Amino acid sequence: MDRQQILLAKSLEAAEVPLSVNTFHDRLILQKAVYLLQAAGIHLGYRFRWYIRGPYSPDMTSGAFGIANEGEYAEAELRGWKLDDESATRARNLHSLLHQEGESKTDQARRLELLASALFLFKTDQAKPGDPEGTATILKRNNKEFSAAEVKSAVKELRAHGLLA
Amino acid sequence: MASSRSPSGRVVNDNIHGDIALTDAEWKVVNTATFQRLRSLKQLGMGHLVYPNATHSRFAHSLGVFRIMCRVLGNLDHSGLDTERKAELRQAALLHDIGHYPYSHLMERVGSVTLTEEEVTNAGKKTISGQVDEYPDHEELGRHIIQSQADICKALGGKKQAQKIGALFSRLEGADQQLSKLIHSSLDMDRLDYLLRDARAAGVPYGEIDLNYLLNSIRISPTGMLGVDEKALAAAEHFLLARVFMHRVVYYHKTTYGFEEACRQLLRRVRDSDRYNDLLARDGNHINEICGGADLRGFTDDYVDRVIYRAARDDQDPVIQTLAACLVERCPPRLLLEVGGVEEKIHSYTPATVFRQKCRDGLVDLAKRHRLNVGQFLLCGPKPIKFEERGSLFSRADAEKLKPEEREELIMVFRKGRSEPQSIVDITGSIIKSLSNQVFSIQRLYLVDRDIKPDKLERIRGEVRLWAQPPK
Numbered sequence: 001m002d003r004q005q006i007l008l009a010k011s012l013e014a015a016e017v018p019l020s021v022n023t024f025h026d027r028l029i030l031q032k033a034v035y036l037l038q039a040a041g042i043h044l045g046y047r048f049r050w051y052i053r054g055p056y057s058p059d060m061t062s063g064a065f066g067i068a069n070e071g072e073y074a075e076a077e078l079r080g081w082k083l084d085d086e087s088a089t090r091a092r093n094l095h096s097l098l099h100q101e102g103e104s105k106t107d108q109a110r111r112l113e114l115l116a117s118a119l120f121l122f123k124t125d126q127a128k129p130g131d132p133e134g135t136a137t138i139l140k141r142n143n144k145e146f147s148a149a150e151v152k153s154a155v156k157e158l159r160a161h162g163l164l165a
Numbered sequence: 166m167a168s169s170r171s172p173s174g175r176v177v178n179d180n181i182h183g184d185i186a187l188t189d190a191e192w193k194v195v196n197t198a199t200f201q202r203l204r205s206l207k208q209l210g211m212g213h214l215v216y217p218n219a220t221h222s223r224f225a226h227s228l229g230v231f232r233i234m235c236r237v238l239g240n241l242d243h244s245g246l247d248t249e250r251k252a253e254l255r256q257a258a259l260l261h262d263i264g265h266y267p268y269s270h271l272m273e274r275v276g277s278v279t280l281t282e283e284e285v286t287n288a289g290k291k292t293i294s295g296q297v298d299e300y301p302d303h304e305e306l307g308r309h310i311i312q313s314q315a316d317i318c319k320a321l322g323g324k325k326q327a328q329k330i331g332a333l334f335s336r337l338e339g340a341d342q343q344l345s346k347l348i349h350s351s352l353d354m355d356r357l358d359y360l361l362r363d364a365r366a367a368g369v370p371y372g373e374i375d376l377n378y379l380l381n382s383i384r385i386s387p388t389g390m391l392g393v394d395e396k397a398l399a400a401a402e403h404f405l406l407a408r409v410f411m412h413r414v415v416y417y418h419k420t421t422y423g424f425e426e427a428c429r430q431l432l433r434r435v436r437d438s439d440r441y442n443d444l445l446a447r448d449g450n451h452i453n454e455i456c457g458g459a460d461l462r463g464f465t466d467d468y469v470d471r472v473i474y475r476a477a478r479d480d481q482d483p484v485i486q487t488l489a490a491c492l493v494e495r496c497p498p499r500l501l502l503e504v505g506g507v508e509e510k511i512h513s514y515t516p517a518t519v520f521r522q523k524c525r526d527g528l529v530d531l532a533k534r535h536r537l538n539v540g541q542f543l544l545c546g547p548k549p550i551k552f553e554e555r556g557s558l559f560s561r562a563d564a565e566k567l568k569p570e571e572r573e574e575l576i577m578v579f580r581k582g583r584s585e586p587q588s589i590v591d592i593t594g595s596i597i598k599s600l601s602n603q604v605f606s607i608q609r610l611y612l613v614d615r616d617i618k619p620d621k622l623e624r625i626r627g628e629v630r631l632w633a634q635p636p637k
Contacts, residue, residue: 004277007293042295043449045276047302049336066549073518077525080291087295124337125328 001070001077004045005063008034009074010083011042014091015098021061021068025109030064031056032112033098039119039163040094042087052143054117097161114139114146118154119163129155129164179225181362182232190252190320191231194259197316198462203227203262205465209363210268211424212415214495216367219415223262223269229358234258236380237347237354254347256321257333258354263317264307264456266300267469271425273303278433282539285528298448304335306456313457352379352393352401352576360407363415371410375400384579392577392586401576401589402596405552409507409605412550423498423611424491426545428469431488434540435476438485445472484540491613498543498611499622501629505546505607516633517546517608523632524610535625541613549606553590553597 012019017033020026035055038044046063048055067074083091098112118135121127127135132151139146146154158164175192177185187195194200203224212219238251246254266272276299283291301309308331311317312324321327332338347354357376364372375397382397393401415421435441446452455464477489491498505517524544532539553575576597577586590601610629612622 001279002277003279003293006279007295010293011295043297043299044295045299045302047305047335050338062549070518073522076522081293082290084292084294084296090295124332126338 001067001074005067006078006081007042007044007083008046008060008063009067009078010081011037011044011087011091014083014088015094017098019064019067021064023105025105027061027064028053028109029105029112031060032109032116034060035116035120036094036097036112036163037091039123040090040161042090048120050120050142054113054142054144055120094161097157097163113144114150114154115158117142117144118151119158122164129158177228179228179232181229181358181365185228185232186235187231188252190322191255191259193320194256194317195228197314197320199310199314199317200224200227200260200263202462202465203265205467206265206267206269207466208269208359209366209415210271210421211428212363212367212418212421214424214497215418215421216369216415218368219363219366221362221366223265226358226362227259227262229362230261230354231255231259233354233357233376233380234347237383240380240383241385253330253333256330258347260307260311260317260330261334261355262303262307264303264305264310266303266306267464267466268425268428270303271428272432272469273300275429275432275436276300278429279544280430280433280540281528281542281544284544285525285539298450300446300452301449306452307331308335309453310456310461314461347391352383352404356408357404360404360411364407364411367415369411369414371414372407374404374407379404386579386585388585390577390586392579395578395580398578398589398592398595401578405576405589405597409550409552412547412605417547417607419500419503419609420497422545422547422609423500423543426543426611427488427491427498427613428473430540430543431476431485431492432469432472434482434485434488435472435480438482440480441472441475444468444475484538487538487541487613487615491615494615496615498613499617501542501610501612501626502633503607503609504633507603507605509602509604515606517606520608520610520633521546527632531625531628535621537612537614543609543611543613545611546606546608549604551604552600 009019012030012033015033015037017030018026019030021030032054034044034046034057035048038046046057046060048057050056097115100108100111103111117139118127121135121138122129127138132148132155135151136146136148139151155164173187173189173192175187175189177187179185201224204222206223207213208221208223208226209216209219234255238246238254276297311321311327311331318324318327321330357374357379360372360374361376364370378397378400379393382394382400383391384394385391432445436445436447439447446455455461473489473492476485477493480486480489490496502520504520505515508515521544528542528544529539532542575588575590578589578592579586580592589595589597592598612625
């Protein structure tokens with residue numbers, strides 16, 4: 001396990017996102033949560049590209065599988081490490097964005113897909129936060145069914161958590 | 166090798182692809198100082214320390230990827246792509262490596278390196294920081310370079326166009342996902358060039374793929390899916406296997422990899438010491454400053470060499486001294502043990518993970534008994550290599566349940582009589598289907614000590630070999 005994987009595991013632990021790769025929704029939640037954690041100022045060092053489901057990092061997938069495959073050996077190694085205080089605080093501050101009370105995994109995956117995809121489009125100047133209709137149109141062009149109202153609400157959430165100015 | 170016509174008359178001769186023709190606009194890009202920097206970046210990092218002719222550059226590779234892209238686009242004449250989009254894809258291919266670091270991936274990954282003492286020391290909890298602004302990856306840096314370097318920005322036709330090309334090679338755009346596969350996927354143009362080029366330069370046969378057959382068999386489906394004809398299945402399989410062989414023999418060669426790991430650990434130590442801020446970028450922000458200004462011209466392999474020479478000459482830290490001396494004097498790190506190989510990656514127990522655990526438990530004591538510094542040991546595992554981009558991450562049964570979006574990087578194959586392709590791991594009877602849950606994964610332990618006596622080295626090797634025993 002390299003430093004990047006250790007940082008990944010400890011950041012997810014701080015944000016209470018399970019490092020689980022068993023189902024498609026697990027993997028989707030993981031991808032989007034890591035994208036948002038990076039946007040919140042934890043330098044995990046993963047490069048996200050645009051895929052069908054929005055921002056996606058193949059290296060992150062490999063890193064997460066690497067940890068999951070090592071099972072108890074990874075657990076033993078990770079026990080010796082702690083995340084720095086600043087990053088731990090940032091991860092905890094994102095908790096209410098990443099999780100909602102009583103939300104199913106499917107709903108969580110869909111919500112995080114919207115948050116991460118919208119933020120990616122804003123950060124790469126492909127859409128503007130003040131234009132939910134335009135953003136929803138771009139998302140639709142990429143086979144994502146999110147309404148302008150949902151985009152508007154996502155922008156509000158991103159702003160509330162300091163991810164958008 | 167068939168030559169290609171150039172309306173501008175600009176042709177470059179290449180030892181792999183023959184004549185490479187460029188338009189006037191592309192010629193302008195190639196002739197910028199920013200692009201010419203790629204001549205001073207060795208494609209194979211420190212590979213030349215083992216294979217003397219492996220001194221070819223990112224410059225030649227970039228032209229090769231460009232040539233392959235031109236051929237593929239020529240074969241996709243009926244794809245509906247307009248001339249403008251084709252020109253952009255050609256430029257993206259040409260510039261896909263413009264952000265490469267000195268010694269290629271070596272310097273880029275300094276932040277991920279775990280120093281040996283960090284890994285094996287267990288006194289209390291160690292802190293890992295997410296607040297270190299690590300070096301950006303080469304694609305991100307490439308985007309920054311083409312937008313901030315005036316010469317290349319102008320050659321591309323302005324900042325807006327530079328942004329567009331950068332978005333294409335770093336896949337930021339939502340559009341043209343299938344065409345982005347030409348730059349990022351299992352069967353991307355990058356791999357098609359580097360396997361052949363690196364194999365020829367190293368003088369090994371393992372990367373000799375059937376390039377012409379593969380390129381001639383690429384086509385696009387009515388829904389825009391890229392794939393190869395079924396008749397090229399063997400060529401596609403050979404290509405995927407060649408990649409694993411090339412990693413085994415060339416990219417992860419024990420001596421090359423030992424030198425590169427020594428260099429990575431050296432760079433991480435000197436970067437964190439703050440004594441080299443005039444020579445080595447402190448963080449990602451510093452890298453962006455260098456690459457956004459005139460200092461980019463000197464951001465070549467020499468940039469790292471200067472750090473190594475300074476460390477060898479002046480540094481008082483014994484581990485830094487030892488690592489630098491090994492590089493300057495070409496005294497290879499001694500491989501104590503390599504564990505692993507091609508294995509099924511669905512269980513937590515593998516010889517490599519067990520070995521790493523044993524190293525964590527025993528290395529401090531071993532170093533003490535032999536009066537060595539723990540930092541002289543290099544405990545490292547090269548990135549595991551999959552036969553197919555997704556397959557080995559899953560058991561075969563799980564791989565078959567993957568959603569379409571997770572299969573995106575797989576090589577697609579057009580079966581006879583079908584208009585839409587299916588992924589290579591789903592084709593019954595294909596070698597890749599059988600190997601899709603296998604991965605080439607190794608762990609190594611080296612010792613850096615140019616003065617070590619052969620009998621002492623053998624004693625240490627004997628002790629380390631015991632750590633490779635499987636648990637009872």
